[in-house]
Amino acid sequence: xxxxxxxxxxxxxxxxxxxxxxxxxxxxxPAAALAKxxxxxxxxxxxxxxxxxxxxxSEEAPANAAAEAPAAEEGGVMAxxxxxxxxxxxxxxxxxxxxxxxxxxQLGNGERVVPLTPKARxxxxxxxxxxxxxxxxxxxxxxxELEAKIASKGG
Numbered sequence: 001x002x003x004x005x006x007x008x009x010x011x012x013x014x015x016x017x018x019x020x021x022x023x024x025x026x027x028x029x030p031a032a033a034l035a036k037x038x039x040x041x042x043x044x045x046x047x048x049x050x051x052x053x054x055x056x057x058s059e060e061a062p063a064n065a066a067a068e069a070p071a072a073e074e075g076g077v078m079a080x081x082x083x084x085x086x087x088x089x090x091x092x093x094x095x096x097x098x099x100x101x102x103x104x105x106q107l108g109n110g111e112r113v114v115p116l117t118p119k120a121r122x123x124x125x126x127x128x129x130x131x132x133x134x135x136x137x138x139x140x141x142x143x144x145e146l147e148a149k150i151a152s153k154g155g
Contacts, residue, residue: 030146030149030150030153031150033146034143034146034147034150037139037142037143037146038143040139041136041139041140041143044132044135044136044139045101045104045136048104048129048132048133048136049097049100049101051123052100052119052120052123053119054093054096054097054100100120103115103120103124104124104129104132104133104136105133105136105137105140107124107129107130107133107134108130108133108134108135108136108137108138108140109137
């Protein structure tokens, strides 16, 4: 192989390495590419949701929050009330996040989005939000294609 051919091959590999990593990953291991895209999608949604601000109190409780609770609250009615409140708050957070993701999906599909709150209307009206939702939607399509490809190969 001549020096010129070697340099050309190296340049091609470098170009693919910079711009075509996902295509190479997909050819080599579709399952790894699928996992990578799913993780990227969740990261993008989480980042967008954090920018939005979620619902009040949507931040995760510190890991030692239970240890900080007074000993008197460890049993009985107060413990039940705390567990119930935690369950309700978890359900509210999950519902808020699911609604947020649904609005983003609709916006990413080019559909007209009519969120219920003024905060959501303002957030989803921003061009940067629409662009991110379109990118998330593109990842969703890529994920579906990879899942179909993996399924057609039998695993």
